[in-house]
Amino acid sequence: MAVKTVTILGSTGSVGTQTIDLLQADPENYRVRALIAGRNAALLAEQARSLHAEIAVIADESAFPALRDALAGSGIRAEAGRAAVIAAAAEPADWTMAAITGTAGLEPTLAATRNGGAIALANKEALVSAGDVFLAAIAAGGATLLPVDSEHNAIFQSLADGNRAALEKIILTASGGPFREASLDEMKDATPETALKHPVWSMGAKISIDSATLFNKGLEVIEAARIFGLAPHEIEVLVHPQSIVHGMVCYRDGSVLAQMGAPDMRIPIAHTLAWPARLATSSPRLDLAAAARLDFLAPDPVRFPALRLAREALEAGHGASTVLNAANEIAVEAFLRRRIGFLDITAVVERVMQRLGAPPIGDLAAVLALDAEARAMAEAELRAKSDPRAA
Numbered sequence: 001m002a003v004k005t006v007t008i009l010g011s012t013g014s015v016g017t018q019t020i021d022l023l024q025a026d027p028e029n030y031r032v033r034a035l036i037a038g039r040n041a042a043l044l045a046e047q048a049r050s051l052h053a054e055i056a057v058i059a060d061e062s063a064f065p066a067l068r069d070a071l072a073g074s075g076i077r078a079e080a081g082r083a084a085v086i087a088a089a090a091e092p093a094d095w096t097m098a099a100i101t102g103t104a105g106l107e108p109t110l111a112a113t114r115n116g117g118a119i120a121l122a123n124k125e126a127l128v129s130a131g132d133v134f135l136a137a138i139a140a141g142g143a144t145l146l147p148v149d150s151e152h153n154a155i156f157q158s159l160a161d162g163n164r165a166a167l168e169k170i171i172l173t174a175s176g177g178p179f180r181e182a183s184l185d186e187m188k189d190a191t192p193e194t195a196l197k198h199p200v201w202s203m204g205a206k207i208s209i210d211s212a213t214l215f216n217k218g219l220e221v222i223e224a225a226r227i228f229g230l231a232p233h234e235i236e237v238l239v240h241p242q243s244i245v246h247g248m249v250c251y252r253d254g255s256v257l258a259q260m261g262a263p264d265m266r267i268p269i270a271h272t273l274a275w276p277a278r279l280a281t282s283s284p285r286l287d288l289a290a291a292a293r294l295d296f297l298a299p300d301p302v303r304f305p306a307l308r309l310a311r312e313a314l315e316a317g318h319g320a321s322t323v324l325n326a327a328n329e330i331a332v333e334a335f336l337r338r339r340i341g342f343l344d345i346t347a348v349v350e351r352v353m354q355r356l357g358a359p360p361i362g363d364l365a366a367v368l369a370l371d372a373e374a375r376a377m378a379e380a381e382l383r384a385k386s387d388p389r390a391a
């Protein structure tokens with residue numbers, strides 16, 4: 001296998017550290033161009049030293065002295081700040097893991113598309129927010145988009161026989177999150193602690209809350225529409241508490257191809273890292289006899305209106321999903337800071353969507369402007385919740 005040059009955007013997070021695990025298992029096959037993180041200078045420096053990275057960049061400039069000191073004498077270039085993040089992301093790499101959370105990852109990921117390598121996309125918010133602008137950047141840069149999100153990776157693998165024209169629909173599975181069986185009253189009283197307790201996956205805070213509201217699945221419906229060029233009615237969601245079947249492709253002859261695996265993100269990450277080959281990994285093997293049963297059920301639209309909102313945004317087109325994504329990022333942050341209740345997350349997003357509609361987004365500047373407008377409006381909704389006179 002030829003040595004692959006790799007960059008990780010978000011190397012200190014849940015997806016980032018699992019990507020590092022895979023590189024550390026086989027270091028002679030990879031040359032690490034850049035590792036990029038938000039604030040965790042100590043872990044970033046440790047990763048950079050262990051993998052002999054060329055560049056380590058921390059977005060938070062106040063963490064630069066800690067990074068510089070931890071890398072002193074290593075020969076690794078230490079840098080800080082947003083511009084340095086974007087410049088490092090644009091350095092040539094055969095494979096870039098896009099795993100910064102939220103729209104903070106959009107510009108670094110777009111910078112990476114310009115060098116023509118593979119973009120392993122975990123950061124679904126970037127694609128949901130920028131839509132066609134994101135896809136146009138992939139095409140213009142000659143980049144290859146490889147889905148890391150477990151469900152989309154499953155669909156990508158199940159479509160690999162080139163049968164796209166015979167596809168009838170796809171099915172994305174959802175664990176159902178920590179409130180799968182909770183009543184609306186219980187959900188009203190949810191705290192960040194209870195909402196962060198994902199029943200299956202260990203993930204960063206933002207996606208864990210999204211899993212609890214089912215906004216994660218809503219974002220994933222939009223993500224699937226964009227990646228695979230599907231209409232809303234071609235994308236179904238089923239709750240599957242065991243998270244063993246990650247996605248299914250249903251063909252017009254009645255065949256259904258599913259991708260299964262233990263719920264371990266290193267499996268889809270490894271798939272994209274080696275694609276089109278396959279790596280030998282030490283990830284847990286699926287034990288279907290131990291699992292004993294696989295359950296599937298329709299999501300409850302009353303307790304989880306986020307899925308409906310995502311479908312409405314997808315149908316509305318233009319910037320509606322930019323608005324949904326930005327308002328959700330603000331509302332999730334507010335919930336984590338205990339400024340609003342759990343059910344308020346969806347209420348805030350719905351209100352901002354109603355107020356802003358679906359403005360056109362022809363280029364990156366328009367996406368960023370609409371994202372900022374939706375954030376400001378979501379903040380106004382939060383203020384109105386604590387003081388209704390501010391509405």
Ligand SMILES: NC(=O)C1=CN([C@@H]2O[C@H](COP(=O)(O)OP(=O)(O)OC[C@H]3O[C@@H](n4cnc5c(N)ncnc54)[C@H](OP(=O)(O)O)[C@@H]3O)[C@@H](O)[C@H]2O)C=CC1
Pocket residue numbers: 009010011012013014015016036037038039040041059085098099100101102104122123124125148149150201202203204205206207265
């Ligand atoms: N975790 C999972 O299993 C899955 C995650 N995803 C998606 O992958 C993405 C990452 O998720 P996850 O790993 O859970 O998130 P985490 O919160 O665990 O990690 C986020 C990473 O982004 C870095 N970061 C945050 N802000 C910035 C910034 N402004 N500039 C540069 N780096 C920044 C963080 O750095 P630091 O920690 O140093 O502050 C960290 O390395 C999300 O979009 C999520 O939806 C998709 C499928 C599964």
Ligand SMILES: CC(=O)[C@@H](O)[C@H](O)COP(=O)(O)O
Pocket residue numbers: 149150151173174175176177201210211212216217265
């Ligand atoms: C691992 C992964 O891909 C996550 O997006 C996961 O799907 C989240 O779990 P939910 O199915 O509960 O949203």
Ligand SMILES: [Mn+2]
Pocket residue numbers: 149150151220
């Ligand atoms: Mn997923």
